[in-house]
Amino acid sequence: MQTPLSYHLWHRLIIVLVVLAGTFQHAIGAEANVPTQLFLEPGTIARIAVTGSLPQGGDVAITIRYNPSVVRIIGARGSETYAVRCVAPVRSEPVIESSTRAYITIRCSGSVGVTNDTIVALDVQGVLGTDSIGTLGVDAIEINDVPVVDLVANECEVRRGGGSRGAFTITQGITGTYPNPFRDRTRVVFVMRAPGTVSCALRTYQGRIVTSVASMEATAGENAIELNVIAWELAAGAYVVTITTDEGTYYHPVTVMK
Numbered sequence: 001m002q003t004p005l006s007y008h009l010w011h012r013l014i015i016v017l018v019v020l021a022g023t024f025q026h027a028i029g030a031e032a033n034v035p036t037q038l039f040l041e042p043g044t045i046a047r048i049a050v051t052g053s054l055p056q057g058g059d060v061a062i063t064i065r066y067n068p069s070v071v072r073i074i075g076a077r078g079s080e081t082y083a084v085r086c087v088a089p090v091r092s093e094p095v096i097e098s099s100t101r102a103y104i105t106i107r108c109s110g111s112v113g114v115t116n117d118t119i120v121a122l123d124v125q126g127v128l129g130t131d132s133i134g135t136l137g138v139d140a141i142e143i144n145d146v147p148v149v150d151l152v153a154n155e156c157e158v159r160r161g162g163g164s165r166g167a168f169t170i171t172q173g174i175t176g177t178y179p180n181p182f183r184d185r186t187r188v189v190f191v192m193r194a195p196g197t198v199s200c201a202l203r204t205y206q207g208r209i210v211t212s213v214a215s216m217e218a219t220a221g222e223n224a225i226e227l228n229v230i231a232w233e234l235a236a237g238a239y240v241v242t243i244t245t246d247e248g249t250y251y252h253p254v255t256v257m258k
Contacts (some may be wrong), residue, residue, distance in 0.1 A: 029150035030054050032062070032119060032138035036154065040071060040126030041161045047077075048156070050119045050138060054083050057112035061105050061142040062120060067134025068094065068102040068127070069176050070160045075123035076106045084108040084120040096178035099189060100131060103139060111143075126160045127180070134158045174252040175222070177241055181255035184231040190243050190250070192218045199244045200225045202254070210234060218245075229256065 031052035040046060054060065060083070064073060076091055078084035086108035095103045106120060124136070137155030141148045174190045188200055201212040211229050227241065234256055241252045 029152065030141050030143075030148045031152045032141065033154050034137055034156040037157050037159070038071075038124070038136070039159045039161065040124070042126045042128040045074065045123055045125045047121055047123050049121050051117065052119055052152075053115045053117075054111065054113045054119060054141070054143065055148075056143055057083070057110075058144040059107070059109045060084065060111035061107045061145075062138060063103055063105045063140040064122070064136065065101070065103055065139035065155075066124075066136040067100050067131060067158065068096055068178055068180075069099045069131045070127065070134030071124050071136060071158045072127050072180065073104050073122055074125050074181075077121045077123070078108055079118075079121070082118045082120055083111050083114040085110040085112060089120065093183070094179040096187070099176055099178065100134065102178070124158075126158075127176075128160075132160050134160075172245065172247060173250040174241065174243055177227075177252055177254050181257045183257055185226060185228045186241075186254065188225045188227050188241055188243065188252070189222065190218075190224075191222050192220050192245065193247075194220050196246050198223070198225070200227060201242050201244075202227060202229060203240045203242055205238060205240060210239065231256075231258070 032050055033052050034050055035048055038046060038048065050062070066073060076089045078086040078089055089106045089108040092105040135155045136158050138151070138153040141151055172191060172193045174188060176189050177186045178189065179186060190198070192198070196218060197215050198218045199212065199215045202210045204210060213225055213227060216225065236256055236258045239254050239256055241254050243250050
């Protein structure tokens with residue numbers, strides 16, 4: 001028995017409508033906005049809201065881009081009234097590309113779609129680093145492991161008080177540690193006026209050496225040392241990184257976390 005032509009036409013029309021519906025849903029995209037300006041003193045913590053729209057819920061991953069020598073992200077919070085419903089979303093380890101560019105990803109498997117509402121709240125802290133002005137913003141969003149290709153996002157200009165510690169003012173000493181806080185390793189960046197021998201150590205605030213790095217020959221200008229610790233042997237908390245040169249010892253506070 002031959003199937004009527006009208007059946008084939010309706011069947012094809014339904015398929016086209018389903019495909020178009022999926023296309024339009026994806027075209028809605030996502031929007032993620034942060035405050036346009038933020039002022040922080042070193043050590044002070046502020047909570048900022050990421051607002052905007054998510055076209056659908058599910059397993060949502062939000063990647064935040066920021067300047068690690070001005071600000072760091074120390075927490076993320078969800079709420080029953082936010083798109084990210086997880087009270088304590090999972091935060092990835094920071095990916096530090098340079099002293100001016102880093103990423104962290106915040107993931108929640110219990111997110112919902114929202115329109116012009118709060119997505120997630122971020123706890124950010126000012127740090128004493130190489131720059132006094134940086135940016136922070138949403139770099140990417142994935143929903144159920146599918147990247148949002150038409151994301152609309154702004155960025156926040158972060159200004160850090162407490163004076164500038166750029167290379168034009170520091171001629172010798174530690175300019176930053178990346179990441180900070182860290183679990184088992186961090187990169188200690190420092191500058192030298194002239195070539196010389198440098199030793200590096202991680203100490204308690206009482207001065208006891210927890211671990212040290214073999215002395216190295218540093219060049220004039222910017223240098224870096226990889227500092228590794230055995231995480232299970234070290235208690236979480238505040239420590240001090242030191243580098244010692246022929247001209248003296250320089251200090252930088254760090255936090256070890258579990």
